Amino acid sequence: MDPIIALMQGVLDIVRDDNSGSPASYIPELAAVEPDRLGFAVVGPRGHVRSVGDDDVEFTIQSISKPFVLAHVLSRIGLDAVMERVGTEPSGEPFNAISLEEGTGKPANPMVNAGAIATTGLVEGGGVDDRTERIVRTLSAFAGRSLHIDESVYRSESTTGDRNRALGHLMRSYGIVDAPVDVALETYFRQCSIAVTVRDLAVMAGTLAFGGLNPLTHERVVEERVARDVLSIMSSCGMYDFSGEWLLRVGLPAKSGVSGGVLAVAPSQFGVAAYSPRLDRHGNSVRGQAIVTALSDRMGMHLLEPHESISQPIVDVVDTDEGRTIRLSGELGFAAAERVLAVLRDVALVVPPGAVIRVDAREVGRAHPAALAALKTEIDAIPGDVRIIE
Template sequence: MRAEVSETIAGTDFDALLARIADDVQPLVSQGKVASYIPRLAQVPADRFGMAVATLDGRRFSIGDAGTAFSIQSISKVFSLSMALDALGGDLWQRVGREPSGSPYNSLVQLEDERGIPRNPFINAGALVVADVVLSKRRDGLDALLAFIRERAGNADIQVDTDVAESEALAGFRNAALTNFIRSFGNIEQPVEAVLDFYFRQCAIAMSCEDLALAFLHQADGGRCRRTGVQVISPVRARRINSLMLTCGTYDAAGDFAFHVGLPAKSGVGGGIAAVVPGALALAVWSPGLDERGNSLAGTAALARFTELTGWSIF
């Protein structure tokens, strides 16, 4: 990140900035479609909008529904990826790729030709392999994941929304098909039921924008958690995870997202998006209405407006 970004952070009126962004994107709130294939998510009011910023110099800013917990869904894949890399290191990339898929996040089409090796860890197929890796090394995988997230967010009350998890399991036929298909190629080692249970529950973790901004802050600081002083992951690993968020973090809209927003980010069909400005801050936005590619409509617009107004993209 350019040096001038960190130099201007201290003088930025973030309260005014967030207020302007919220006002600018308000016409888009409720225009998208709330995820309906998971019945519990279909019940979330579409008129919600929240945004939060956490800076490396310790300041916190938020607006709207930023304190409301929601189902983070695929945003959780960033945290489980960190755990899988701890377990296998670079050997993980023999089991999952690092390329954008160009297909919907829940697609099966590439797995046949590519012999059960998912394109990247952020599509559903790749996240299921990551879940398998975590469970192979940690029988307490979900508890370990929750502990990791709680520590990063500084919030011991973060929990799995069991209603959402049950709803996911009842509607999870495609994920079950993905897991069994990958298993047929030998790239799932743990029992399919255990992998699916872990995956459904990790996606059902409930966090607020304020939680997420704090939980992603180490990704903006070379893997270091300034609140605790812990080097959570190495600087190289933080950079590589950021690169995957940029190229693969917003499903098959990653190119458009990089073009309009220009920040590493991970979205979820619960309507959340977490993003980082390396060397400066982390931010999160939530608006449940999704575009046709499964990303928050108002949330994407809010992040685009953020980089337009500040100039803080990585490009």
């Protein structure tokens, strides 16, 4: 058996017996789901999706749609324009709290309902169908396949959505929502009703993990900066009023939904998703959180753990027909540039006068421009003939 599949199955077996929590009760269609469904999927940089459990069961995306609609709007109008309408601070309150910034009416962040409604109100288009089509197209690009809306869940959402309508009208009174409230709200209900599987969510997480590049289709869905900004907000706000403890214990940008989905991102490593409908008091999947927590712990995925591959890239010194060559691979940041310079100085001391030293950077996966510029400046000060091959 694939060792990663075996690890995933082991995690699933550990959490399976936890029957605490219950499905969301305030949306009738969600209250009626089978509570013991359990699925888990991961996707790496080569686009190989691994999954265990109920990996083909469709459920509605709910609030996990929020970061992806945010990515769409950021791509269209930019961060500053979005921040004029929506904040970026953790709210410390439940996801559906009727709470706006005093004086401005701005919602705390795009991951709570008020902020997501404001963000959805910024989606371009005329009516509900036009705006929804753009959202479905964006989320489908993130998932790497065509997604659709579960109409029965949408009707259930719309019928029971008075609290969200109240938020919409309140923000409209402050000028935060320009779109007609019914258009913004019905579009929001429809985006939350998009049907996905846990495999879809893993690919969507992977697209954020790899800077907006879908690992399955290799399509660039959003630019790197957009993916970075979305992950930044997810890090502090994605798990509602449990976000601080989540970042401490798990250390991954994440987003949950009241249907039982949890999506998490290990930047440049994995996209992770879990599904289990039983929720805790924060509205987060009990077993979904446990799955991602166990995976992060076992695979060392916490963002703030030291990662030597960044500070210590692979540096090989070889002799070729063209002379002494330093071959680089990995990521070239400031810490890595310091290590390369140390090796280069050592080599310069032992090669014959006038010998050419080549620095072959063609296998560097990522080179930060400022680090590369600093490296070139320092190389100019090293005695001898040093040439960079890029």
